[in-house]
Amino acid sequence: MLKLALKDLKLFVSEKRGLLLTFLLPIALITMFSLAFGGSGKKGESRPMTLVVADDDRTAESRRVAQELDSLKEFEVQVTSLDTGMNMVKKGDKAAILVLHKGLEDSVKAGASPPIEFMYDAAREAEIGILQGSLMGSLMGIVGMGSMEKSVVERFKKKNPDLDSAQLENIRQQIKENFSPEASEEQMEESQSFIKSTALVAEEETSPGLVQAVAGTAIMMLLFSVTSMGASLLDEKQEGTLKKLLYSPISPGSILTGKMLFTNIVCILQLTVMFLYSWLVFGLNIAQNIPALILMIIATAYACSSFGMFLAAVARTRAQVQGMSTLIILVMSCLGGSMIPSFLMPLWMQKVAVISVNYWGIQGFYDIFWRMLPVGDPTFLTRVLVLMAIGTGLNLVAMRLMKRNLLAIA
């Protein structure tokens, strides 16, 4: 089995054109997409977005929120009244505004969730995706901590009415320490339940554009290369080497497993090279969660390689594989967010996206580099599991079909 995989690797290396397609083409595409999405791992290099804040509270606290947002590199804040702001959106001048409702200061003091609303033009969902994403995170940092701290203490009080004030102060202190902006990802994750926010952006942020460019392109290109590797089985049938393999005391199962092993190895190599390249050239912080990255690379490689095997199992010739694969890969990549980020797509498309390998892979890489989920996070692990399940399912079907068609010489 290992011998079979090694032989395939040797053949793979001997073919310059294939190597070029596997490594250089994806690198070129990643570079292009990264530049197009303005992606760079370094924070602050992106242009600030204009953010209209409609201040209906007009208190010291609401002014503080607006100021703090303005002080962030991402945003240039423009303060207006609620009416003017709403008119801006209605007239189409702005895609969205951030409304600080009356009672903001009071609720912050009381530790309740602050009446902040994100009003947007539904027709321009695409534009506001990134704005909304980073806004939530920033807001969390500005108003979230104080109110969260209070509500945690409130909860403690309710649950343990007999706590004395010294103990409460102790708890308050601990929360302050633990939930500081440098708080661990796990704690940030916990804090999500106290504030309603869609995406939580941690402090050391990587541009989503870069993650998109790397993950999206890498997975799409992976699918193209596995197609060719899967098709090499069909070549072997045509060349007679498959038949010759069957003469030897190697079980048919091992022949197929050897091919899978080879495909997996190349996929892992390809993804690794892509991420190393993004690190070297675009400063993607690959070191921040290496266990999760390794897990995700393996899961993605496994799922993608099974796709190659599956195509080889349903097709009869390399030409057929290529014909089918181009269409399937383009559709999957489009749906799954390889070309356009998923969160910019209409909701129905995001739902359909779950059928594509790309979606799970890309989301997994977003989890690592953007959402900063830890390796043990259930959301992240679910994506790994889904990829593994897709891989196993397709591999099993492929094996079955191949034993019936491909390996049947008669």
Added chain:
Amino acid sequence: MHFWKMIAVENLKKSYEGVEALKGISFNIREGEFFGLLGPNGAGKTTTISIMSTIVAPDSGKVSIGGKDIATNAMDCKRMIGVVPQEIALYNDLCAFDNLMFWGGLYDVPKAELKKRIQETLELFGLSDRQHDKVKTYSGGMKRRINIASALLHKPKVLFMDEPTVGIDPQSRNLIFEVVQKLHREGMTIVYTTHYMEEAERFCDRIGIIDKGEIIAQGTLDELKSSSKMKECISISFADGSSEDHHTSNVRSDLSKIVLRYNEAGRDIAHIDIKKVNLETIFLSLTGKQLRD
């Protein structure tokens, strides 16, 4: 230990979508025997080899190799046999050495021993100096030689060769003949299919003549000759342009008698042609057609 039946083939039948490729063929091959399967294209030679090498299942019938039924002991049988397929099957983008390392590596041969055998085999086939060139740069004859070499590295007890000399240069062909005869001398049991009757006549201890999925005759060359109703033919052409054929089973004694008789009759003989019985003529007499067409 000598098997009287190193290979026993019993009543093999195989149909492909209505086409009867094998209609029930049987033969036995002794250990160390060189058995030729002679027949025209489409006779069923490759199908027979494929079944014997376990990669095609027969519709009915049995094959045993070294006393083991291939249906129940496929893996054991596979270890005993080496197969040289009719089509050249090599990895063109690997060099000859890498190809041999790969194909030989599929059997349990220790790596060092395998390397040694590869060098010996390359030497045998006269390809030592080209061993690190990619196979795709080889001529047809060289590829054929590597194709054969790749089946010998595990020193199989039994070697199946399916038309190993089709479409190659005379030099490669002679080299292959030499190797095959050497292997035979060393005691390997060989099944050799061909549609060249010269090859069958030249090497084979015993020959099975196969046509349309049936073995129509088998035995040693002498047995085939004597059992056939074919007689040798003395063909006499006269100076006046006419000619006469005389069929006989003993050319030597009959020739002088015939010549004497014509002399006495005063006829002027211009030319005498003796058509000997060979596999070609036997095949012709059995099937009414040429072996090669």
